[in-house]
Ligand code: NAD
């Protein structure tokens with residue numbers, strides 16, 4: 001149990017990352033309020049928490065103001081998979097920008113600490129490798145990913161302006177590709193896609209040559225990093241990269257998943273997608289130094305747990321996203 005129990009709001013708390021964060025905060029004895037509009041998630045992700053006295057679930061859309069009294073806010077509400085955020089790009093931008101304004105306004109009124117789940121996408125298709133927090137990015141403002149990338153960049157701007165102008169106690173985490181149990185099997189993200197395809201006997205689809213890289217962080221490590229940032233010194237607001245620095249090509253990932261699932265299908269190549277970042281790897285020197293944080297889970301170990309989760313669910317119960325590519 002923590003020394004002091006906090007009332008904590010998690011927006012997007014029924015999503016993949018949010019539900020794991022709620023688990024951890026509830027387990028620590030905090031009073032957790034989860035709000036979600038279930039755009040990309042389902043209640044199943046938090047149904048095991050529903051009977052607990054220190055957990056509350058509210059259906060709410062963060063683009064509308066919300067009046068609550070809380071000590072801390074984790075702002076995770078936003079579709080995160082390309083197929084989901086491109087489904088309604090204008091709503092994605094509204095969720096990032098109006099959502100940020102609403103949680104920042106609430107934080108200002110309650111004097112709450114507020115953490116923004118930002119993203120490595122603020123670096124766009126990066127020309128600096130690995131990416132450090134001082135790199136200002138290379139984002140196409142009018143491309144198909146812009147609704148998400150620019151929305152998240154605008155949210156960071158709002159966080160820092162509320163901090164400078166109104167002394168709101170902020171934290172900004174730049175999250176790199178994270179995976180694990182409770183990913184939506186049809187969200188179109190590469191880890192969930194490959195595992196679903198391998199288990200259902202479908203071909204694993206590589207977009208482009210497969211030479212593009214990503215660095216994959218297991219969800220438990222990520223949640224640990226977010227909590228450390230929230231609970232760290234007020235003098236350290238970020239932005240800070242939270243991710244696993246071990247870099248893989250998408251082709252390597254496909255081969256690993258194929259092998260681990262004992263797939264009987266094939267790996268096939270499809271046309272590359274527009275504005276797809278060619279490389280991505282976090283420099284986590286800052287997180288190590290200030291938060292004493294670094295990921296512990298190797299990709300093979302995390303993939304094993306994720307594959308076991310996908311085997312345990314009935315994938316037919318999840319809706320496929322609107323075709324996105
Ligand atoms: P997710 O889609 O599983 O979760 C997002 C949650 O937000 C969902 O439950 C969704 O229903 C909810 N939501 C969306 N729009 C909303 C709105 N207008 N009002 C209320 N709820 C809304 O995605 P995730 O991977 O869990 O991502 C969580 C956060 O972390 C997002 O902000 C995302 O941008 C950020 N992030 C995730 C990753 C990653 O690799 N998973 C990487 C970088 C950043």
Ligand code: UDP
Pocket residue numbers: 081082177188189190191193194205206207208212214250273276277
């Ligand atoms: N990708 C792929 N096949 C898929 C899904 C994705 O080759 O079935 C590629 C995608 O083009 C990108 C990488 O995998 O280069 C990561 O994609 P994801 O959507 O998971 O995340 P993001 O691009 O936002 O990092």
